[in-house]
Amino acid sequence: MSKAKFITFEGVDGAGKSTHLAWFAEALRKRGKEVLVTREPGGTPLGECLRDILLNQPMHAETEALLMFAARFEHIEQVIKPALQRGTWVVSDRFSDASFAYQGGGRGMNVAKLEQLECWVHENFQPDLTLLFDLPIEVARQRLSRNITLDRFEKEKDSFFEKVRLAYLERRKKHPDRIMLIDASQTPDHVKVNLEKIVISI
Ligand SMILES: Nc1ncnc2c1ncn2[C@@H]1O[C@H](COP(=O)(O)OP(=O)(O)OP(=O)(O)O)[C@@H](O)[C@H]1O
Ligand SMILES: [Mg+2]
Numbered sequence: 001m002s003k004a005k006f007i008t009f010e011g012v013d014g015a016g017k018s019t020h021l022a023w024f025a026e027a028l029r030k031r032g033k034e035v036l037v038t039r040e041p042g043g044t045p046l047g048e049c050l051r052d053i054l055l056n057q058p059m060h061a062e063t064e065a066l067l068m069f070a071a072r073f074e075h076i077e078q079v080i081k082p083a084l085q086r087g088t089w090v091v092s093d094r095f096s097d098a099s100f101a102y103q104g105g106g107r108g109m110n111v112a113k114l115e116q117l118e119c120w121v122h123e124n125f126q127p128d129l130t131l132l133f134d135l136p137i138e139v140a141r142q143r144l145s146r147n148i149t150l151d152r153f154e155k156e157k158d159s160f161f162e163k164v165r166l167a168y169l170e171r172r173k174k175h176p177d178r179i180m181l182i183d184a185s186q187t188p189d190h191v192k193v194n195l196e197k198i199v200i201s202i
Helices: 017-030 047-057 060-085 096-106 111-122 135-144 160-175 188-201
Strands: 005-013 035-039 091-093 129-134 181-185
Touching: 005 017, 005 096, 017 035, 017 091, 035 060, 047 060, 047 135, 060 096, 060 111, 091 181, 096 111, 096 160, 129 160, 129 188, 135 160, 160 181, 181 188
Parallel strands: 005 091, 005 129, 035 091, 129 181
Antiparallel strands: none
16 A cells, blocks of 8 residues: 655635645545545644634734744644554645745745744655645635634735745745645636546545
């Protein structure tokens, strides 16, 4: 049997990650894989407490980055690595690329500091595959406008999300073999056709 893989979904708020992640996991299960679906920030009891704080409490960009990576350490050690070791595939709604995009791009935090945290928390460990849901910010914002309540990130200005999107695309340039671009502006059916091709190929 092939080795269990760690797959992450990334992209700005409203790109359609959560909508397609459940479907993607189910498609993997239909092909006989054991699959664990998880998310960041979150994924563990402590991580979910930190998620609540991160999405609601004002704080410095540095604090935000430290809490994100603290939650991530627990997530990797308690959930992701044990699952992979027992042969379960892991699909996570966001991982470290989101820190580079939001705290690095959006908040303008020094990327070298984020790289230090990445090295500290998961040196020599990266997703096997990252699907970057990319789309124009106005389309993403339009989709989110249907939500009644918005979290601290979702309430940010369009210019913040433009910076997040650019930082994600930069990250893809740096890791072209790992990060695959998904055109998230298409209809859900089109996105699923693309995801289906990926499921078959991995
Ligand atoms: N391809 C699509 N076309 C049109 N609407 C979509 C598409 N994908 C998702 N949506 C809708 O857009 C909204 C946001 O989608 P979703 O919650 O999956 O985004 P997300 O990337 O998970 O956002 P967040 O980062 O805020 O969790 C939802 O109402 C969803 O139904
Ligand atoms: Mg989501």
